[in-house]
Amino acid sequence: MSLASQNPSSLDLAYRVQSEAVAARFTKLHTRPVILQAEHLSCEFDSERGRVTALRDINVSIHRRELMCVIGPSGCGKSTFARVIAGLQPVSAGRILVDGQPVNGPGPDRGMVFQGYTLFPWLTLTQNVRFGLDMQGRSDGPADREARQWLDLVGLGKFHDSYPHQLSGGMKQRVAIARALAAGPKILLMDEPFGALDPSTRAQMQAHLLEIWRNVDITIVFITHDMDEAILLADRILVLKANPGEVQEFIEVPVPRPRRLDQFATPEFQAMRKHLDSLIHPAPSAGAPDHAPLPFIRLTQAGDDVE
Amino acid sequence: MPLFAVRREPPARYRWLLWVLAFALPLAMWSAISYVPWLWHPQVKITDAGSVAWIKPGLRLDRADFQAQVTKASSAGLVPPSGEPANPLYLPPPHAVGRALYGAFTTPPTLKGDLWLHESIVMSIKTIFLGFALSSFVALPLGLLCGSYPALSRMTEPFVDFVRYMPAPAFGALMVAIFGIHLEPKIGIVFLGTFFTQVLVTAGTVRRVDPALLEAAQTLGAKRGLLVRRVILPACLPDLYNDTRILIGCAWTYLVVAEVVGVSSGITFFINQQAKYRNFDNVYAAIMIIGLIGLATDQLLSFIGARLFGWKLTRRSRTRTFFAWLVAPAKANPSSIRV
Amino acid sequence: MRLPRLRSALLTFAAAGLAASVAFAAPLKVAYSDWPGWTAFAIAEQKGWFKDAGVDVDLLWFEYGPSMEAFTAGKVDAVMVTNGDGLVTGAGGAKNISILITDYSNGNDMIVAKPGIESMKDLKGKKVGIEVGFVEHLLLLKALESAGLSESDVEIVPTPTGQTPQVLASGQVDAIGAWQPNSGGALKAVPGSKAIFTSANVPGLIYDTVSVSPQSLAEHRAEWLKFVAVWDKIVAYLADPATRADGIKIMAAKAGVDAATYAEFLPGTKFLPLADGAKILASAAAGFGSVAGSSKIADDFNVKNGVYKVSQPVADYIDASLMAEAAAPKKAPAPKAEAKK
Numbered sequence: 001m002s003l004a005s006q007n008p009s010s011l012d013l014a015y016r017v018q019s020e021a022v023a024a025r026f027t028k029l030h031t032r033p034v035i036l037q038a039e040h041l042s043c044e045f046d047s048e049r050g051r052v053t054a055l056r057d058i059n060v061s062i063h064r065r066e067l068m069c070v071i072g073p074s075g076c077g078k079s080t081f082a083r084v085i086a087g088l089q090p091v092s093a094g095r096i097l098v099d100g101q102p103v104n105g106p107g108p109d110r111g112m113v114f115q116g117y118t119l120f121p122w123l124t125l126t127q128n129v130r131f132g133l134d135m136q137g138r139s140d141g142p143a144d145r146e147a148r149q150w151l152d153l154v155g156l157g158k159f160h161d162s163y164p165h166q167l168s169g170g171m172k173q174r175v176a177i178a179r180a181l182a183a184g185p186k187i188l189l190m191d192e193p194f195g196a197l198d199p200s201t202r203a204q205m206q207a208h209l210l211e212i213w214r215n216v217d218i219t220i221v222f223i224t225h226d227m228d229e230a231i232l233l234a235d236r237i238l239v240l241k242a243n244p245g246e247v248q249e250f251i252e253v254p255v256p257r258p259r260r261l262d263q264f265a266t267p268e269f270q271a272m273r274k275h276l277d278s279l280i281h282p283a284p285s286a287g288a289p290d291h292a293p294l295p296f297i298r299l300t301q302a303g304d305d306v307e
Numbered sequence: 308m309p310l311f312a313v314r315r316e317p318p319a320r321y322r323w324l325l326w327v328l329a330f331a332l333p334l335a336m337w338s339a340i341s342y343v344p345w346l347w348h349p350q351v352k353i354t355d356a357g358s359v360a361w362i363k364p365g366l367r368l369d370r371a372d373f374q375a376q377v378t379k380a381s382s383a384g385l386v387p388p389s390g391e392p393a394n395p396l397y398l399p400p401p402h403a404v405g406r407a408l409y410g411a412f413t414t415p416p417t418l419k420g421d422l423w424l425h426e427s428i429v430m431s432i433k434t435i436f437l438g439f440a441l442s443s444f445v446a447l448p449l450g451l452l453c454g455s456y457p458a459l460s461r462m463t464e465p466f467v468d469f470v471r472y473m474p475a476p477a478f479g480a481l482m483v484a485i486f487g488i489h490l491e492p493k494i495g496i497v498f499l500g501t502f503f504t505q506v507l508v509t510a511g512t513v514r515r516v517d518p519a520l521l522e523a524a525q526t527l528g529a530k531r532g533l534l535v536r537r538v539i540l541p542a543c544l545p546d547l548y549n550d551t552r553i554l555i556g557c558a559w560t561y562l563v564v565a566e567v568v569g570v571s572s573g574i575t576f577f578i579n580q581q582a583k584y585r586n587f588d589n590v591y592a593a594i595m596i597i598g599l600i601g602l603a604t605d606q607l608l609s610f611i612g613a614r615l616f617g618w619k620l621t622r623r624s625r626t627r628t629f630f631a632w633l634v635a636p637a638k639a640n641p642s643s644i645r646v
Numbered sequence: 647m648r649l650p651r652l653r654s655a656l657l658t659f660a661a662a663g664l665a666a667s668v669a670f671a672a673p674l675k676v677a678y679s680d681w682p683g684w685t686a687f688a689i690a691e692q693k694g695w696f697k698d699a700g701v702d703v704d705l706l707w708f709e710y711g712p713s714m715e716a717f718t719a720g721k722v723d724a725v726m727v728t729n730g731d732g733l734v735t736g737a738g739g740a741k742n743i744s745i746l747i748t749d750y751s752n753g754n755d756m757i758v759a760k761p762g763i764e765s766m767k768d769l770k771g772k773k774v775g776i777e778v779g780f781v782e783h784l785l786l787l788k789a790l791e792s793a794g795l796s797e798s799d800v801e802i803v804p805t806p807t808g809q810t811p812q813v814l815a816s817g818q819v820d821a822i823g824a825w826q827p828n829s830g831g832a833l834k835a836v837p838g839s840k841a842i843f844t845s846a847n848v849p850g851l852i853y854d855t856v857s858v859s860p861q862s863l864a865e866h867r868a869e870w871l872k873f874v875a876v877w878d879k880i881v882a883y884l885a886d887p888a889t890r891a892d893g894i895k896i897m898a899a900k901a902g903v904d905a906a907t908y909a910e911f912l913p914g915t916k917f918l919p920l921a922d923g924a925k926i927l928a929s930a931a932a933g934f935g936s937v938a939g940s941s942k943i944a945d946d947f948n949v950k951n952g953v954y955k956v957s958q959p960v961a962d963y964i965d966a967s968l969m970a971e972a973a974a975p976k977k978a979p980a981p982k983a984e985a986k987k
Contacts, residue, residue, distance in 0.1 A: 088522050108528030118523035122541045122618045134537070135528035163618050176523075183527050361838060368837045417899030418692055479712065484719035488677075488706060567709045569716060579709075580902040583680075583808065584827055585834070 012278075014271035018254045026252050029235060032063040035219050036085065036187055040094035043077070043084055043245075053244035054080040057094070060238060060250065067213055067220045069234035071227065073280055077245025078223045082191045085221060086112045099186060108132055111180030115192040117172045119164040125151055125175050126160040132183025150178040153212065170201040174208065181216060190222045194229070203261060206232055210259060227276045231269055232259055239279050248279055334401065341400035344392045352393035357386040367393055399588040407592035424577070428596065431562060431573035434490060438497025438565070439558045443551065446502050450509020454543075455535045460510060471503035476564035488569035496568055500561030501554055508550050516542045545616035552608045559601060673702040674862070674869055675722040677713040680901050682826075682908075682915040683749035683854040684726040686880050688900040689893050695879055701872040707900065717742070723862040729853040729937055730781050730944035732963055737954035742857035745968045746874045747923045747937060750853050753846035754914030755785050756829040759821035760814060761838030766793035769842070772820035775805035775813045779953045781852055782807065782823035784944060788851060789843035811835040826911045849916065850934030851943075853926070863965065875972040878920045885917070920973035928966035937964060 018026070041058040044051060054077035062068050070078045083089040085096055087106035096103040098110065111132075119128050129147040138146075151157050154174040164172055173193050180188055190209075194202045206229060213220055224230050230237050234253050241248040254268040263269050310317050317325065340347050351373040356362045359380055368376070373390065380387040394400075399407075411424045422430070453460040475496050482492035482499075516539050524538040566573040571580075574593055581589040678684040687705055690696055696703040706713075706722060717725035718740040727735060729744065736742055763769060766789050776782050783802075790796055805813050810822040811831035821842070822832055833839055845851055856874075863870060884893045891905070898908035918926065929936035934943070941960040949957050 086522075086526050088525065106522070106525035108526070110526060112523070112526040114519055114523060116519050118517075118519045120520060120524075120538065120541070122544075122616075131524070131529075131537075132527035135524075135533060165618065179527065189526075366834075366837060372837055418688065418896060420691075421899070480715040480719065483712070483715050483721060488708075488716045488721045568712055569708070569721075570706045571708055571712075577902070580680075583831075584901070584903045584907060585831055586903065 012271070012274065014267070015251070015254060015275040017268075017271070018252065019256060019268075022252075022254055022256050025257065026235075029063055029066060032065065034061045035064045035066075035099055036060075036062040036221070037097040038085075038094065039097070041084065041091060041096065042093040043080055043089060044092040045089070055084065056244040056246050058245075058247055060247070062219060062221065065217065065219055066235050067222065067233055068236050068238060069222045069224055069230035070238045070240065071224055071230045071276065071280065072240035072245070072248070073242045074225065076240040076242040078225075078240055079191055080245065081240070082112070082189045082221060082223050085187070086110050086189050088112075108135065108183045109185050110187045110189060111183055111185035112189040112191065113173065113176045113180050113193040115195045117164070117169070117176070119172055119175055119179070121164050124161050124163060125156060125167075128164065128175060129179045129182045131179060135183070147178075147182055150182045151175070153181075153215075154178045154208065168201075169197050170205055173197070173205060177209070177212065181212070181218065186219060188218050188220045190220065192223055192225065195224075195226075202229075207261070209233065214258075227273060227280070228264065230276070231255060231272050232261070232263070237276070239276065241279075251275070338401055341394060341398070348392035348394055350393045350395055351390040353388055353390040355389045357388035359385070359388050362388050367396060396585060397587055399591060403588040404591045404595065407586075407588040408595060411589065411592055411596075422572075424574075427572065427577060428574050428600070430490070431566065431575065432600070434493045434565060434573060435497060435555070435558050435562055437490075438494040438561075439501060439555060441494065442498045442502040442505055442558075446505035447509055447547065447551075450506045451513055451535065451540060453506065453510035454513025454516075455539050464507065464510065467503050467506050471507065475500035475561055476568075479564065479568040483569050490572075492569045493562075493565035493573075496565035497558050497561050500565075501558050504557060505550075505554055508554065509547060512546045512550055513539060513543050515546070545612070548608075548612050548616065552605060552612070555604060555608075556601060559597065673704040674724065674866065674873060675704045675706060676724045676726070676856070676873075677706050677708050677716050677722040678726045679708045679710040679713045681710075681726070681854060682754070682897065682911050683917065685897045685900050686748070686884060686893070686917070687726075689880050689883055689896050690876050692896050693883075695876050696873070699872040699876050701869045701876075703873060714740075717857075717859070720859070723866075724856055724858040726854065726856050728781055729855055729941045729963075730784065730948065732855055732857045733941060733945055733948060733958045733960070734953055735857075736963060737948070737956065737958055741860050742963065743860055743863055743965045744855035744857045744927065744937065744963055745863065745870055745965050746856040746877060747918055747927050747969075748854045748856065748877065749915045749917045750850055751825065751845035752849055752914055752916035753841075753844040754826040754829065754911060755782060755823070755845035755852060756825070756833075756841040757786060757789050757821055757823050757843040758810075758814060758829055758832045758836075758839055759842045760817075760836055761840070763820060763842060764840070766790065766795065766843055769793075769821060770795055770799045771801075773801045773803050773818070775803045775810055775819035775822040777807050777823075778802060778804045779948070779951045780807075781944075782825070783951065784947050785843070785845060785848070785851060786823050787947070788848050792843070792847065814839065826914060827907075830910065844914070846914070848934060850926075850936075850940050853937050853940055855937075857963075867968070871968050871971060874920070874968045877923075878972070881917045881919045884912075920969055924966060924969035924973040927964060927969050930961075 038058050038060045041055055042053070043055040044053050046052070058081070070081055072078050080089055084091055085098075085103065087103050087110065103110075119125075120131065123131070126144060126147045129150050130143050133143040133146060148157060148160055151160050154177060156171060156174055156178070159167065159171070164175070167175070176193070177188075177190075194205045197205060209220075210233065212218075220233075222230075222233055231253055232255075237251045237253060239248040239251065240246065251272075253272060255263055255266065255272065256268070310321060350367045350369055353362055353364050353366045353368065353373075356364055357380055359376055362368075362376065368390070370392075373388070377387040414424075416423055449463070453463055478499055479492070479496060482495040486492040486495050520538055520542055521534065524534055529538060562573070563575040563578070566576040567579060574597060578590050578593045581587075581593070676687075678687055691703070691705050706716075708716065713722075713725050714727060714731065714735050716722050718735060718738060720740075725735070725742070726748070727742075729747075732742055732744060757766070757769075757774070759769065763772070769790075774786060776786055786800075786802075787797060790799065803813075803819050805819070805822060807824050807828050810824040810828050812835070813819055814822045814832045815835040824832060829841065833841065858870060880893075883889045894909050894912065895905045898905040901908055926935070927937050930938050932942065933939045938960055941963065945958050945960055948954055
């Protein structure tokens with residue numbers, strides 16, 4: 001299945017080599033029940049530039065407790081993919097099944113963490129995390145206790161009475177994750193959640209996320225444009241191509257688990273990275289304006305060269 | 308740091324000074340125009356009529372007319388009139404207005420049954436308050452629903468927009484026919500003057516709530532009523548509060564017409580009456596009273612607002628915590644009222 | 647039990663209300679506004695003369711326009727209007743009957759012209775600012791007539807009466823028509839300006855009345871009679887040099903100006919004692935000598951200018967009987983005097 005839509009121009013197939021442990025893991029993964037299924041999914045909408053086909057005929061199955069990343073060039077519809085699963089964006093054709101049930105609008109079985117900060121600024125952290133529980137009509141005491149537990153889990157128990165504006169960006173996204181998880185979703189959708197963070201915070205957050213994923217019964221669909229992030233996190237990576245957004249390849253990541261930041265240098269990682277690069281940044285066609293050299297004339301004096 | 312820097316707040320120690328200057332500078336300009344004879348003074352106030360029959364002491368003449376009279380009288384061998392430079396009656400000097408302001412509060416009503424000035428002011432404030440409260444009571448919920456449900460907005464806003472352009476004063480006679488001649492029709496005018504604008508402004512503010520917050524809430528299971536009550540309302544409350552602050556000014560404008568509907572009363576009737584008799588020192592005194600009331604109200608509301616909506620700022624407050632508890636009354640939660 | 651108790655309470659309340667409305671008739675609600683002939687009623691109110699006369703009167707201070715609105719809406723029993731505006735109010739559906747004439751304008755209504763225009767004749771071909779269709783318009787027509795001119799000899803610029811001083815001062819017109827205090831304001835605003843024609847030239851053009859709704863008059867005639875009778879006391883108070891100053895002080899306070907300013911408006915108002923007024927109100931003679939005659943002229947003017955379409959039955963707007971009765975105290979007071987004993 002992972003080879004079904006392989007790019008024939010890609011000759012370097014090193015990324016397909018899996019160690020025994022990794023292969024065994026994937027075999028086990030495929031035996032798990034399918035929790036999320038996209039069938040002939042298409043999504044079109046009107047924008048200022050006319051009618052846009054964001055997604056066309058997407059067919060994907062994701063198993064329970066899988067961590068899948070979606071990657072692709074900008075404009076490939078990867079955000080739309082997350083929004084469609086969340087029920088925030090209507091589909092034009094096909095359907096989404098969660099645990100066998102067709103999706104019809106947003107619901108608490110699919111939590112979402114957004115790129116922008118979406119904590120409710122008028123609520124304390126506890127009240128934010130409790131929000132989903134309140135919507136389910138849970139009584140006060142237990143809801144409060146549970147919210148605290150989730151805050152403890154993301155390491156922010158001390159700040160339970162603070163307000164979002166008192167937190168840093170990374171802390172806000174941790175609360176957002178806690179809030180989404182507290183509502184008890186089957187699937188956690190994450191739309192470039194660490195995109196706005198600085199590199200060191202981002203690395204920390206990636207480690208946090210893996211930690212949470214290990215300990216919580218949750219299936220994660222993670223949207224990113226960062227290839228390293230995708231390889232570090234994902235079991236499988238769904239590569240989309242732009243205009244219209246179609247599946248280019250659905251790849252099993254050969255990097256063994258548990259993942260650590262120092263795996264960047266391993267051959268599996270590098271092979272994977274090289275392959276993604278070739279998919280997302282194909283060799284530039286001649287004369288493309290983005291790659292033409294800048295028409296500079298020299299404005300500095302001789303001997304004042306910096307390189 | 309320089310005091311005047313583009314887009315840079317001045318140092319805190321200068322802020323009070325700047326606030327005082329905001330009032331001192333216009334007052335200084337007004338004083339200059341009033342007391343420096345060569346600054347404006349387009350007229351001449353007669354001190355001695357000379358022998359021109361129709362000129363009386365105290366009369367104000369345009370300078371050119373005065374000169375013409377002087378020349379005419381001189382050439383006829385008569386005593387020319389004399390006078391001093393003066394501003395038009397429409398611009399009394401600060402001390403006259405100050406005296407009128409003081410006198411207005413210290414002079415008891417001449418007639419039995421008439422009101423002290425402060426009683427008239429209380430009556431005006433009552434009219435404004437009731438009219439505005441009534442308007443807010445209906446317009447805020449309606450605006451919230453219109454801003455939340457586009458279908459409802461399409462069903463109501465065209466008509467609201469249509470009525471909004473009708474001049475509220477034109478309904479004076481109708482208000483009297485329905486509500487009688489005392490305070491009620493005046494409250495009705497203030498209501499009509501503010502209500503329709505308030506609905507549209509409220510709906511507009513509600514529509515500006517960050518859609519990402521709504522989407523986040525939806526993925527957490529919030530639907531329809533809960534979405535409106537638990538997300539849209541608290542998210543736009545600080546802005547609605549500010550809108551309300553601005554719209555109160557709107558209500559004051561309608562007070563002027565409201566107070567000549569039915570039995571004449573209140574501070575703006577006083578203005579109309581005194582303008583009719585050309586007592587402009589009294590007119591400006593009353594206008595200043597209204598300005599002071601407006602300024603005081605606004606400062607108070609802004610002070611309360613900063614306390615209520617601390618989450619918009621960096622400071623926490625008891626009032627706000629209490630308010631958060633009010634907005635989320637579904638379950639009394641002891642931990643959320645603890646500060 | 648709650649319900650019966652509530653019901654009995656309501657019944658008691660209703661019964662009490664009914665009894666109250668029978669036992670104490672509601673006060674006569676009279677709307678008045680700033681015109682010397684009407685402001686003078688404040689004297690009676692301050693001195694308690696209505697109470698002395700045994701009639702409960704609620705005098706309500708209005709702007710002139712809103713006072714007519716309140717009467718039209720049926721919120722007051724009587725309104726003080728000019729005889730011409732009484733017809734306009736009646737034609738608009740609020741029938742009213744003049745039971746008292748307080749005065750006629752004797753100079754307070756003026757045509758004020760800017761310097762250089764000495765008489766009505768000079769106005770030929772000039773612009774005149776006036777509120778079209780109202781009483782000042784009629785004054786202008788009479789003024790033009792007196793100078794052998796007609797309406798087509800001047801250019802009329804529609805101007806709200808309250809703005810006439812500013813409009814004249816701005817030089818957009820050569821003359822304006824207004825009543826006090828606007829006419830006085832115009833004279834002050836434009837130095838050297840002159841009143842070239844006033845209501846004193848046509849006494850009786852504008853009569854000022856107390857006009858009552860037919861229903862109130864039918865139901866409370868005895869009380870209205872007492873109300874009318876108080877008028878002579880007011881006129882006497884203002885005529886007596888010993889009390890005149892106090893009367894003017896009260897009127898000035900009501901109008902919100904100092905007494906000296908207000909005193910200037912009094913000579914332009916010819917106060918009519920009951921005996922004089924009764925004759926003018928009762929007479930059916932044509933011309934300005936009677937209210938009927940003056941109203942007839944106003945009616946023709948109103949129809950011609952499209953103020954209203956159907957000519958009004960002038961006689962229906964007048965009930966001179968109350969003035970006549972009140973003015974003849976020597977013959978008729980016997981039963982009253984006995985009743986007092």
